[in-house]
Amino acid sequence: MKKIKVIYWSGTGNTEMMAKAVADGASSGGSVVELIDVSKASVDTVAHADAVALGCPSMGAEVLEEGEMEPFIESIKGVVSGKPIVLFGSYGWGDGEWMRDWEARMNSCGSNLLADGLIINETPDADALEQCKDLGKLLR
Numbered sequence: 001m002k003k004i005k006v007i008y009w010s011g012t013g014n015t016e017m018m019a020k021a022v023a024d025g026a027s028s029g030g031s032v033v034e035l036i037d038v039s040k041a042s043v044d045t046v047a048h049a050d051a052v053a054l055g056c057p058s059m060g061a062e063v064l065e066e067g068e069m070e071p072f073i074e075s076i077k078g079v080v081s082g083k084p085i086v087l088f089g090s091y092g093w094g095d096g097e098w099m100r101d102w103e104a105r106m107n108s109c110g111s112n113l114l115a116d117g118l119i120i121n122e123t124p125d126a127d128a129l130e131q132c133k134d135l136g137k138l139l140r
């Protein structure tokens with residue numbers, strides 16, 4: 001059975017809602033799925049996973065959240081080569097630049113990105129949550 005980790009940071013809950021839906025989709029195939037706040041994740045969490053979903057909203061000026069998510073992504077650079085990964089996150093007023101930069105960064109570490117990063121404007125509606133579930137299914 002596959003071990004799938006959904007690791008996220010969320011300030012006001014929008015990306016957390018996405019993360020729960022991604023985890024829902026990922027578990028629909030009987031895989032073992034764990035939803036983890038990034039503050040409780042480590043390099044080993046990613047290293048020992050068969051597939052990983054990473055979620056973070058656009059923060060700062062089109063960057064990852066800098067206190068926890070940014071250092072975490074930096075820390076996992078050495079263990080993501082070939083790893084099946086999907087990225088997701090909520091944003092406000094931008095055009096998704098943070099996600100494009102994040103994808104490029106994961107690609108440069110050799111990650112196996114299974115889809116384009118899923119970006120949702122502010123609070124996900126029912127359709128957005130379905131998109132999150134579908135994203136999660138790719139990890140199964």
Ligand SMILES: Cc1cc2nc3c(=O)[nH]c(=O)nc-3n(C[C@H](O)[C@H](O)[C@H](O)COP(=O)(O)O)c2cc1C
Pocket residue numbers: 009010011012013014015016057058059060061062063090091092093094095096121122123
């Ligand atoms: C400090 C701060 C910086 C932000 N910077 C951006 C930004 O550069 N681009 C953007 O599109 N949205 C930006 N936002 C909006 C958030 O990405 C948006 O509200 C998102 O839904 C928050 O997700 P969360 O509820 O998971 O924290 C920012 C929000 C905050 C609080």
